Amino acid sequence: MKFLTTNFVRCPISKCDNSLKAFPLQYKNCELIQEELEFNPEFLANILDRLNWEAIIAVAGDLGNDSLPPTKPENVDPKDPENEQLLKDLHTLLIETQITEGEMHCGECGHIYYIKSSIPNFLLPPHLV
Amino acid sequence: MFATPLYDADFEKLYEPSEDTYVVLDTLEEIRQDLVNWYFPVNTRSTTHSPNKVPICVEIGTGTGIITTFIQKNILGPDRAIYLTTDVNDYACATSIKTNGLNKKKPTDFGMLDTIKCDLVGPLARKCVDLLVFNPPYVPSEEVPDIVKLTQDKKDDDDKINDLLVDLALCGGADGMETTWRLLDNLDSILSDTGMALILFCARNKPEQVVEQFKQKMRLKGVEWKVERVFIRKAGWEELTVWKFVKDW
Numbered sequence A: 001m002k003f004l005t006t007n008f009v010r011c012p013i014s015k016c017d018n019s020l021k022a023f024p025l026q027y028k029n030c031e032l033i034q035e036e037l038e039f040n041p042e043f044l045a046n047i048l049d050r051l052n053w054e055a056i057i058a059v060a061g062d063l064g065n066d067s068l069p070p071t072k073p074e075n076v077d078p079k080d081p082e083n084e085q086l087l088k089d090l091h092t093l094l095i096e097t098q099i100t101e102g103e104m105h106c107g108e109c110g111h112i113y114y115i116k117s118s119i120p121n122f123l124l125p126p127h128l129v
Numbered sequence B: 001m002f003a004t005p006l007y008d009a010d011f012e013k014l015y016e017p018s019e020d021t022y023v024v025l026d027t028l029e030e031i032r033q034d035l036v037n038w039y040f041p042v043n044t045r046s047t048t049h050s051p052n053k054v055p056i057c058v059e060i061g062t063g064t065g066i067i068t069t070f071i072q073k074n075i076l077g078p079d080r081a082i083y084l085t086t087d088v089n090d091y092a093c094a095t096s097i098k099t100n101g102l103n104k105k106k107p108t109d110f111g112m113l114d115t116i117k118c119d120l121v122g123p124l125a126r127k128c129v130d131l132l133v134f135n136p137p138y139v140p141s142e143e144v145p146d147i148v149k150l151t152q153d154k155k156d157d158d159d160k161i162n163d164l165l166v167d168l169a170l171c172g173g174a175d176g177m178e179t180t181w182r183l184l185d186n187l188d189s190i191l192s193d194t195g196m197a198l199i200l201f202c203a204r205n206k207p208e209q210v211v212e213q214f215k216q217k218m219r220l221k222g223v224e225w226k227v228e229r230v231f232i233r234k235a236g237w238e239e240l241t242v243w244k245f246v247k248d249w
């Protein structure tokens, strides 16, 4: 599971639908790998718009990375060399970092979802469907 | 003609690309320019249609994943969208990633593709899907096998699990529509405001009736939809169609 994907998933149990604590999930006991991919500054600059930055910071913190800027970088021009370091860091974190094993805890209901062999499993057990 | 993406999998454990899969690929190719114009409009001055800069493309029930790899390579492009595949079958989830790799020139070629094991769109945030594609289990059957069985202890019998997965790829319950209806009933909260869904039906699903019922149900919720058939193929006694769903503002 790529780091970026954590920005789009929440607890799917219906009673957690409207809870602010069901997103982002809390990531625990995670094993990470880096998967090398070409650097694409335009892509990163363009996705900034749709990212929930607080959630990025929270998940990065769960995984032991506290180096992100506290507020979302705005209007980042991918061609400006000044932005290169920022976009490279984001590339390494969002696109190249994979969670291979780990747990995702819902802050509302406490349910734990597991990541195994890089695949997050959100199928619900019978009593929660 | 775009080539069919390469794939390699154990077809006792997941759905082998079939006539319906090719119908979806051919639909995508045929409406390619409309899709590109929809997601990347040249004239961004329009206030009525301003899609997300980087669309999120989700394929439910991905199987081998060739549909998503096809969209990524040939329709929207590897660096212009985020691609997510889902399936209840974890072997399908894993295969969709592997298929993507098989179709790259270099392993490091850029692409943002990920996979999630879940029911339909499972944990995805509300209204985040810009392009939804689903070749569902559409064959009329007595019942839809219970997905919950997949969450129970797997070790007891691999053959039984494989049988269940084969059934899950095909069996759609009453009119073959039970799984698709569960999606349609929530489509308004799954798609973004500029989102689009492409869904495959067979004749026995009675798609014309389904579309009318869908529009009526949604009207009760206060959401109007534009739905049109974008592809039809008769193959022997079977008739497969693909329908496009967008919100009508």
Ligand SMILES: C[S@@+](CC[C@H](N)C(=O)[O-])C[C@H]1O[C@@H](n2cnc3c(N)ncnc32)[C@H](O)[C@@H]1O
Binding pocket: B014, B015, B016, B017, B018, B020, B021, B024, B060, B061, B062, B063, B064, B065, B067, B086, B087, B088, B089, B092, B118, B119, B120, B121, B135, B136, B137, B138, B147, B165, B168, B169, B170, B179
């Ligand atoms: C007809 S097959 C299509 C496979 C592939 N997309 C293709 O076109 O070749 C249906 C797929 O949906 C998956 N599926 C069935 N029910 C599902 C559900 N509730 N949520 C997600 N996937 C589901 C099956 O495991 C199977 O892979």
Ligand SMILES: [Zn+2]
Binding pocket: A011, A012, A013, A016, A022, A106, A107, A108, A109, A110, A111
């Ligand atoms: Zn929850």
